[in-house]
Amino acid sequence: MTGVADGRVVIVTGAGRGLGRAHALAFAAEGARVVVNDLGVGLDGTPGVGSPAGRVVAEIRAAGGEAVAHGGDIATSAGAASLVAAALDTYGRLDTLVNNAGFLRDRMLVNLDEDEWDAVMRVHLKGHFLPLKHAAAHWRAEVKAGRAPCARVVNTSSGAGLLGSVGQANYSAAKAGIVALTLVAAAELGRYGVQVNAIAPAARTRMTERTFAGTMAAPAAGFDAMAPENVSPLVVWLGSTVSAGVTGRVFEAEGGRISVMEGWRRGPTADKGARWTPAEAGETALKLLAEAETPGAVYGAGAG
Template sequence: MSLCEDRVVIVTGAGRGIGRAHALAFAAAGARVVVNDLSVGPAAEVASLIGPRAVVNTDDIGTWAGAARVVDAAVSTFGGLDVLVNNAGIVRDRMIVSCGEDEFDEVVRVHLKGHFALLRHAGAHWRAVHKAGGRVSGRVINTSSGAGLFGSVGQANYSAAKAGIAAMTLVGAAELARYGVTVNAIAPAARTRMTEATFASTMAAPEDGFDAMAPENISPLVVWLGSAEAGDVTGRMFEVDGGRICVAHGWQRGPEVDKGSRWSPDELGEVVRKLVADDHPVPVYGAAQ
């Protein structure tokens, strides 16, 4: 039996790039796939490659009703839902002082609200199944980014949305565990339309050998996280690119000092400098070193 035999999977942004790779990889592992993408042509092409075990959905996941319809498409077409892969996204790169309100709002809407809306509707479905006495083996794989973990110059909107997704993953894992659902996230790096500027120097695939920037490198981990086998892994963030998988740690308490009483501002200069002296965070992508 294949790893995801007959599991019902939603992949958002599945028409191109990493999402396309995810959809095809899940299908190869035996899953039935809801291929969600705003672009009908690319989504239909992916679905045609999968065959009758796929259905196309073109709803906007950044809207409450659209996200609900994506979940409904899985349940009405295939009888249930096992895996949600939140992958869809856009970029509107600008420096903070140049970013327009619409460019900020749209990035947050698609990434952060889109992730939440689908997580909410999928979670409600699994809760209902659980309360009715059904067996739930739900899996959610969110898509954050190195920009969300460490920040990225020129991407304050995108970085903030992706950081929000990382925090949402932790909350989702804590809240949905009672229903038999795991929630994890990945921070992938691969060659896609969204990363053309970021990875300009490595966009071309090598003539021979291993293509470390191929989107298909990301999908094996996502497929495994979506399997019934992965029920003991939740609330985790994985950086993944090429053949590398790294468990990324979020905010953790570092050096501290406790006076036992209220500080005065004029005594804190030396205290704060001592606290940060040997604490070295990962540099923001693109920042001057």
């Protein structure tokens, strides 16, 4: 197998199913050796039966590729460290980290328990931070040893993190945090040869096929716009050397569409050069809002 990821060692978290599985298979098809991480839990984060990571490894090997399974909990420091170690011990290097693992515990805000908030923050946000931290420490050590990495990180945000989603306050907040983490990591790690980007995918997975059943269903014929495999080509490109110079960016990927997302930036502004009174501040804010672009609608805001 040869392709844009030929010879690279790639970690994909949450790769037993859905988007993660599609990414792992796509990297392998382009010549990468893949560490397939999946804890093997249910949609709500509870332990499941079988080894989804092992099944994906078997698929890759059956197609002539190289892969190894990792079943550790990447939202723990020990689990994240063992994930990076799995790549280094098995293949002797690490080139790309794709942070993808996550699950849902959806509730309207007033019904959202603290445990449900914490669980989603732990898996999505902490589950991005810890693998990134341990991978970055390895790449920094490589630089100090005189070896220059050409490393890539692809994080997974969501439209919910960019616009918000009714009934998903915990998930939306975690995914928004992943965008900020991406920007900081890109700024901090560039000196070590690491590029960090994020995607906001829309695809059919265990998390979306229930919540958005109407729009996620596969068509009887023709292009399946919600197939997770549609997102993976962009992820593979971002995770390869041919994406040189691209860092600190967020891309939306859905069906056959790729968009560069443009986040918070200063819009209409007024500067008095002195302290405002509340009345002046309010009057000025209303004038500025009249000049500003209308924000995108929160997902689900028109329902019920």
